[in-house]
Amino acid sequence: MQGVLSGFVVIAVVIAVGYGIGRAGHLGEQGREVLTKLAFHVASPALLFTTLAGADLSVVFSDRLLVTALSTAAVAGVFVAVGAVRRWGVGRTTIGALCSSYVNSGNLGIPIAVYVLGDASLVAPVLLFQLVGVTPVALTVLDLAGGGRKRPLWQRLLTPLRNPIAVGSLAGVTVSAAGVTVPGPLLDPLTLIGNMSVPAVLLAFGISLRGSALPLRGAERAPVLLAVALKSFAQPVAAWALAAGVFGLRGAALLDVVVTSALPAAQNLFTYASSYRVGEVLAREAILLSTVLSVPVLVAVAALLG
Template sequence: MPSLHPLLSGFAPIWALTAVGYLLGRSGLLGEQAEQVLNRFVFHAAMPAALFLMIARTPLDRFANPSMAAFTAGTAVAGGLGLLASQRLFGRGVPERAVGGMASGYVNSANLGIPVAVQVLGDASFVGPVVLFQILVVTPVVLTVLDSRRAGLRAALTLPLRNPILLAVALGAVLSATGWRAPAELNRSCELLGGAAVPTALVALGLSLCHRPAVGVASRYAEVGVAVLAKTVVQPLAAYAVGAFVLHLSDHQLLTVVLFSALPTAQNVFVYAREYGHGAALARDAVLASTLVSMATLSVVGWALGPS
């Protein structure tokens, strides 16, 4: 079983930067609009820069393998469960269902997946395919749903030209597919801007904790509980079932798939929900709660499936 300290070290920056945001919010130093401004900066500038570079530098065929098939199956099961629960149990509208599904199945593959994979697996090569799948498949679907409900179907058809996230992904995919290389100056600028995406999103997440609604607490906690259960338990179990009994993955492949499936909800979900004004409280609480729970579930995965 991997030692607890190295795993905890991967979570420490998340809690630290979220705490910084909370303290800044409580102090009022950044003003009442700080959370909104920071989220818009992440959504319209920092995150597009980071995603553009990530996709442009990753071969698109990397997610076409049996391990990704098992991961995709786990994502579909967990996301579908979250979406169905949002509709049937909590009576949410279409945008909130999309956020509920994303909160239940969208993993924190980069800033948590990398340190956890290095500690447990010895390498982080599976990060690339997971990032590609989530950015090229899951994100466009969810953002299209959110945008179409806000602006109408006609506007949704032009979404890739108007949404900075999808535009950055499309441009990155073109560079990756064609083998073109962006100028070094552009790469460096995107690296600097993209490097601000994760820390700024976490600070904004902390700021949002200062504005927790006082109504519907029991219902909200139940909804968050379902999302966290789907994310940290159902998704890795579904990935394990498909990987072990359908695809017959090797022990190392199975460990890799289940480990990544057990990662907590990514803060990207909160950024998207906050930008479109749907399900932000659910996304925020799911990110925080799943991150806490996953410290235990990731250790269990490493112990159960790792080398004896």
Template sequence: MLNAFIPIWLLTALGYLTARFDLVGAASADVEAVLGRFVFRVAMPASLFGMLAKADLHALANTSIVAFGISSLVACGLGLAMGTRVFGRDVPNGAVVAMASGYVNSANLGIPVAIQVLGNAVFLSTVILFNTVLVTPIVLTLMGLSDGPAPGLRQRLRGIAMLPVHNPIIIASAFGALVSATHFHVPVDVSSALSLLGGAAVPVALITLGMSLHAGKGAGKRAGKSTGRAEALDTANQAKFIRSKKSVITETIASIALKTAFQPVLAYVLAHYVLNLPAHDVLAVTLCAALPTAQNVFIYASEYALDTVFARNAVIFSTVASMAGLWTAAALLK
């Protein structure tokens, strides 16, 4: 299982060294922003479209994903409530806390862990499908909400309804689901090109995450919103992220606890006691729920000019903490 974590650490370390020694010949914060936009607007949409175009959407109709899905949504909901009600964040930044608290790293870490412990990645494919089809659109819609003057109800509803239309990840996912539902076969050459492009999403995202470890010391620039309104946060926007050290530590620990402890325990209770699933399915549900926060939360926070420092810390520290949770789940339930 440890081998599954090694590529994550290596690519993150490579990103840090790239920024630390200025290997790309430009300001590290600028490069970080460009790479983040590339992942969000180009590589990740290609990856999600290719995955959903080949997916069986009927896989969502199984009992095991119910247990996992409820645990994920409850953890995200508690994270959103904690971020907005307890720590005073606005809804977009509260969505960052929500995603950090319940959105699992199901792809680049989950697949090797599942193969090692479960023997296959069948259930992981359902988890990836659940995150892509349901959780991602909800979180990105919340992140895209404006914190400006409150509009009327009709304007607010229209604004929320139009947000997905401007989001390349949601658009690509919707087209991928449509291709799957209509059984349309994407031409081989197009599919191969999308696979090559989508394959860049995870490694570039991890390198971007690593670069933020060094670039974050400058506390400067973040990728602008998908509307392109700003690449650097202005002074007023930066002030939203200024918190006491105690508050930052408390919020980070609480979010990591939701992700690496509360979610897998809730998933186990639902799978074992409520749904009475077979032992192997209980292990699969619990193990997947114990996976750490996905690096996507950092990419999304960067794209929407939100609190990338919290997102980065949540990804890194939850990955460390999840090692104990994954080993415990495998040892007790396998």
């Protein structure tokens, strides 16, 4: 369990530093917004490009990816259905659906894959699916759900190409699929810039906690509870049922997919919510609570299936 605990300690420390920065006011009133924009428009696209440009795309056709895709769709679909019935709005429901299904496969998933599962590449199917499949679709929905005048159909179809995170993801996949090796003088600066992404996201999240009310005490209580229940409990159960019952996975393969599905909601979801100014409280509280709950859940999964 050292990998689980060490991953959470790293995240907690950086968030705590962000909280301290926010309380001290070192970055001013606009500090969180600047970090969020830096992560969304610059650092995250660079990180996604460098990650995917060297990825093995053969994992896209694995059973693990199918389990991930189906379990993600199942829990996200439940949140969307409830959101539609409760009239939570397209943008807010989209953020909630992401918080219900989008796992922290990067800064937490990688160390857990290394220390618990013994192979960092095991998180690659989830990472690729979320970056290439889920993220562009969700951000396109958020773009189209925004206010303002209606645009022509051709402009709406090109919405993903105006989103920096989607562009970074798709560019990385294109380079990998083409078998192109990015020259060092170009790749190294992008890697350096991309390394700012996770710290910027975690620091911005920590700053956002300054002056925030305790979770589950505001108007977002119902969507937060639903998102956390789906993320922390329903998604790993769905992944286990699909992996064992439908695809016949056993042993280490079964443990891999259930552990990755039990990871908490990713911190970059708060960046998306902040960038589109929708569901920020929902994202912040769902990420916080699912991160706390994922510790006992991951320990239980490892104990039962390990």
